[in-house]
Amino acid sequence: MKKNTFISGCLAVMICCLVMTNTALGASYAEDRAEIENLMSVYIYALDLKDPDAYVGTFTEDGVLNHAGGIERGRAEIREFIENNAANARRAMENRDRSKPRPIPSRHLIDNLELHINGDTATGRAYWSSMSVDENRQPHISEYGFYEDEYRRVNGKWLFSKRLIVNEFRPGREYGVVSAE
Amino acid sequence: MKKNTFISGCLAVMICCLVMTNTALGASYAEDRAEIENLMSVYIYALDLKDPDAYVGTFTEDGVLNHAGGIERGRAEIREFIENNAANARRAMENRDRSKPRPIPSRHLIDNLELHINGDTATGRAYWSSMSVDENRQPHISEYGFYEDEYRRVNGKWLFSKRLIVNEFRPGREYGVVSAE
């Protein structure tokens, strides 16, 4: 047998392996979904624990955030929005009535991710709900709605390229009323 | 070296690769879980957003749905059940008191999927809870329970072959009382 034939054989096998592994790894729905689920959790901790850097880091450079208060286009606008939010929360905390017990923070829950991957972009939606406490420190659901998302993989990392916040409790922002632009 | 030996060697390597890739891909717990999680989300959007076609499409042809109102066997019965549900909801929406603000829809949350895969069949359970609003538009948890599910992979797609809805608030349907038939 000629050496060339041998090398060709080896190459054929290796290419075949690469294709199969790529199917298992690169184009794996589970891998993409796992990373996007983690992204959604990172977003919530950034929001609830007031970490503007982490929050901005979940969006692409040209990411769009469409929320009840307006539309932020790009990381700079998103940063301004979330830093204002965090500053307001900090101020409220500092100016609170200190004769009362420490206030209990609100938290957001994410459920029911429906996700469609298309190479390096993806679309998805998920329910969000928020929990707060009333003046008697009793917890309750305060609002709910869902996210309509577009994601993009940038340098191997999934990020939000567009996030629309549907809120069933804000007139004009309900499902079937608000729409992504 | 004989050509036969060479071809045998290559075949051995390729079979070995196929087996390994299959382990990584076909028999991957993460892939199966990711697809079943998505199925569960598709089911909830079909239910909450009143889409009977999407709802029926989450079951196998011979799928069984065991709910508080009865047992539906096969897609035709499941379709009749969910179309009635959607029609009732539509009617209630049309006949509502229009002097009041638009009603806020109920939503279902799914949590804590415990899933066991066995080739092309699987069993699982997950908590569900529903959120509704009262007459003052205050949201609250309205009911909760869990699903006991059987799944089957049909043409490469995971579907419900049996779904039992446990509901802790309906006498006879509570955990430990109701059972799959």
Place this chain on the structure above:
Amino acid sequence: MKKNTFISGCLAVMICCLVMTNTALGASYAEDRAEIENLMSVYIYALDLKDPDAYVGTFTEDGVLNHAGGIERGRAEIREFIENNAANARRAMENRDRSKPRPIPSRHLIDNLELHINGDTATGRAYWSSMSVDENRQPHISEYGFYEDEYRRVNGKWLFSKRLIVNEFRPGREYGVVSAE
């Protein structure tokens, strides 16, 4: 061509395949995340359905559970803690006022897992919330907080090596106040 060259070639290809498959399988974020998500669900069913064996089985032999009532070190202490809990619940159930309807059990929801894998160890956090019913059988959120977890893979199985329960409603156990030891 020499036989040795041929065998070397085959070995090279096989090692290459092994490495690739390992990347796809052994070191897969999705596989690890899927298994840890399932672990978290198993934990909740063990807790809510009062199954001390299943509960203890989610921890490593030297696992640490840091909860509002104290710190349990190792499976023996964890077992004592959870068996006491289950016995108290059983007693309350037996001694309940039987002129009233069967009480509706509390359930725990887990959301927003943020997970970082590092070989055979991992760290993560997730929100928990609990649902209960009041004296009128109306469900509501009773408490919430989050878990700060460390995980270890033992004999191929992910387990909790450390679980810290943050509870926003218990003084001294709130986020930013309590810390893992």
